[in-house]
Amino acid sequence: MLCSRSKTVFILFSFLLVATGISIAEKETSVEEWRTGVKERFMAEENGQNSSLILAAKRTKRKDPTENFSLYTGGWNISNTHYWTSVAYTAAPFFVIAGVWFVVFGLSLCLTCLCYCCCARQPYGYSRIAYALSLILLLSFTIAAIVGCVFLYTGQGKFHASTSDTLDYVVRQANFTADSLRNVSDYLNAAKKIDVQSIVLPGDILTSIDNLQGKINSSATTLSVKTMENQDRIQNVLDTMRLALIIIAAVMLFLVFIGFLLSIFGLQCLVYTLVIFGWILVTITFALCGLFLLLHNVVGDTCVAMDQWVANPTAYTALDDILPCVDNATASETLSQTKLVTYQLVVIVDNIINNLANKNFPPQAAPFYYNQSGPLMPLLCNPFKADLSDHQCKPGEVHLNNATEVWKNYTCQFIKPGTCSTPGRLTPKLYTQMAAAVNISYGLYKYGPFLADLRGCNFVRSTFTDIERDHCPGLNRYTKWIYVGLVVVSTAVMLSLVFWVIYARERRHRVYTKDYNAMHSEAPRDKGPQ
């Protein structure tokens, strides 16, 4: 009586757990809904706020157990412990299920032990239907557990690939930024050594280049070092997580398989040993479900927060506190310094062209006369005005990008040293010096847009836009796969445990009844007394 009732209670309890798990899974918004929802929700949140923006405010309104279960309203802010407690609270059902399962199944195990001791010896009927049903259910839960394991394994593989991709992308962006900063520093360094006909950059520019280089170097180094450290740390966490999930999937698969075999062959003693292992493992996997649901929610929040941060360049948000941006002052100073150096180098070169190359000196003007002759060479177009605003090229001027090419045609050849023997306006030496100046000038000019992006962290904005578009849907989907996989595995293994016991018992009764019938009568074979 007690035994059969405990069996029913077992099954009811298990179904209750499954239903809870499924309803939690259903409550989560789907990826598509989340993506399309971002914009509207965001519009609703935004009106009326201009100074400080609460990121992902709608999504993060969750009950906070440390604040008397009132709604948390601080938005996405990973420096805030209440954010974490309120997210953790969404995963609480799984932790509760883990706890309840641990206690209830533990008690049931004790009860079953008691049953085994006191009821087992009574002759006990066996019904064909119960036997067949338990076999079918055992089989289906075993298959469900295997499917869950496969799902979990696939999910963790995809999640790992997706996170590694995202991480690589971020690291590449940071590397690119640090590299570009170093290149700018190198160009500035080279600009100090530029010398066209003994004319060099003004002294004040040279000293400010020295000052700036220190700042640029330290910015680039900080960026690289921080990125490498964080990359290592995150990669370690990801690898550990992956290993843990693979082990869980493998152990669960093994457990289910062995348990199934033992139960089929009726090795009750071993089945009970395995049930105890399974009991603990199922508790662990339910707790893991909670952890991954938490991760899933945090990933979703972060993606929405990034989207809103990108859309609101002026607002101050929680993300601004933790970003590895190059500070605005250094970036602005670098930008104006590179513009100034570009401008000055072009001025030097154009002065040489106007006052030396394109002039026809008499042979007596010794250092300036080198028998320059032939068509006048074009001036170099200065991309900036003296106040460093943009400047349009005049017709006939050559661009920085092809000045070296064009000037090749104006270079004469030396047969006698010191004077041009062929028509031309530049000596080979002067051409080389001017080409070097143009090279530096153009190099710095090309980094202008990059440096402008560095101000106000625009490069981080474009990185976030890309992450939000290319990586977030995958991250969201695969964290969901993992926790759904864990839910399926846990519940299927949980029910399998129950049916190992039930089936093994049914089987024993069947054998017992068979023996009993064989001993006492020959006629109705296999017919249960029930």
Ligand SMILES: *[C@@H]1O[C@H](CO)[C@@H](O)[C@H](O)[C@H]1NC(C)=O
């Ligand atoms: C927006 O900011 C300005 C200046 O900081 C302030 O005067 C104004 O009240 C703010 N508007 C809102 C709706 O907060």
Ligand SMILES: *[C@@H]1O[C@H](CO)[C@@H](O)[C@H](O)[C@H]1NC(C)=O
């Ligand atoms: C929670 O509520 C109790 C009584 O309602 C109050 O005494 C306590 O200060 C509250 N705690 C917080 C953190 O609001």
Ligand SMILES: *[C@@H]1O[C@H](CO)[C@@H](O)[C@H](O)[C@H]1NC(C)=O
């Ligand atoms: C980033 O740069 C470091 C050294 O500067 C290098 O070791 C690393 O491989 C680079 N990473 C990527 C993704 O390019």
Ligand SMILES: *[C@@H]1O[C@H](CO)[C@@H](O)[C@H](O)[C@H]1NC(C)=O
């Ligand atoms: C930095 O300069 C080197 C050599 O000029 C070049 O190969 C590299 O692509 C540059 N890096 C960036 C990020 O511009």
Ligand SMILES: *[C@@H]1O[C@H](CO)[C@@H](O)[C@H](O)[C@H]1NC(C)=O
């Ligand atoms: C900055 O780094 C460059 C090489 O990247 C180096 O040549 C230069 O001396 C450094 N400058 C300072 C001030 O550290």
Ligand SMILES: *[C@@H]1O[C@H](CO)[C@@H](O)[C@H](O)[C@H]1NC(C)=O
């Ligand atoms: C984020 O949380 C920290 C700690 O509670 C708080 O100091 C900070 O002001 C918060 N940031 C924003 C933007 O709300």
Ligand SMILES: *[C@@H]1O[C@H](CO)[C@@H](O)[C@H](O)[C@H]1NC(C)=O
């Ligand atoms: C130089 O470059 C400019 C802009 O890229 C182009 O319009 C012009 O035709 C080029 N001139 C020569 C001679 O290649």
Ligand SMILES: *[C@@H]1O[C@H](CO)[C@@H](O)[C@H](O)[C@H]1NC(C)=O
């Ligand atoms: C240089 O001169 C040659 C022959 O005069 C001409 O064909 C070529 O287009 C010129 N190159 C440039 C860049 O002006």
Ligand SMILES: *[C@@H]1O[C@H](CO)[C@@H](O)[C@H](O)[C@H]1NC(C)=O
């Ligand atoms: C100066 O250049 C012309 C060609 O433009 C050449 O004929 C002449 O011989 C050169 N004079 C000397 C002294 O080399």
Ligand SMILES: *[C@@H]1O[C@H](CO)[C@@H](O)[C@H](O)[C@H]1NC(C)=O
């Ligand atoms: C331009 O300058 C860079 C950096 O100083 C140097 O590596 C490169 O060889 C130069 N190119 C030319 C054509 O002079």
Ligand SMILES: *[C@@H]1O[C@H](CO)[C@@H](O)[C@H](O)[C@H]1NC(C)=O
């Ligand atoms: C950075 O500085 C520049 C000029 O100093 C300014 O125009 C810009 O608004 C600043 N950006 C931010 C995000 O502070």
